[in-house]
Amino acid sequence: MKRILVVLFCTGLLPAAAWAAQKSVTLDVSGMTCPTCPITIKKTLLKQLGVTGVTVHYQKKELVVAFDDAKTNAEAITKSTASIGFPSTVAR
Numbered sequence: 001m002k003r004i005l006v007v008l009f010c011t012g013l014l015p016a017a018a019w020a021a022q023k024s025v026t027l028d029v030s031g032m033t034c035p036t037c038p039i040t041i042k043k044t045l046l047k048q049l050g051v052t053g054v055t056v057h058y059q060k061k062e063l064v065v066a067f068d069d070a071k072t073n074a075e076a077i078t079k080s081t082a083s084i085g086f087p088s089t090v091a092r
């Protein structure tokens with residue numbers, strides 16, 4: 001009986017793992033006022049679980065954040081930038 005439960009548990013998890021995908025989100029960060037701001041933001045985000053890459057477009061005050069959607073999401077990323085003083089919104 002125990003064995004059957006384990007098998008069900010494992011097969012239940014497999015599809016989620018297989019579908020975990022790299023996604024990216026573009027964020028407007030109007031608070032980036034000098035060239036060192038993005039460096040701070042980038043450092044913080046790259047320490048966050050699931051974030052795999054950060055590209056900064058300082059001129060446009062935009063960040064493109066690549067992440068693993070099984071581990072994090074756009075909301076967690078915007079919260080993270082806000083926690084260090086850079087509120088951000090998802091760009092449309």
Ligand SMILES: [Cu+2]
Pocket residue numbers: 032033034035036037038
């Ligand atoms: Cu700055």
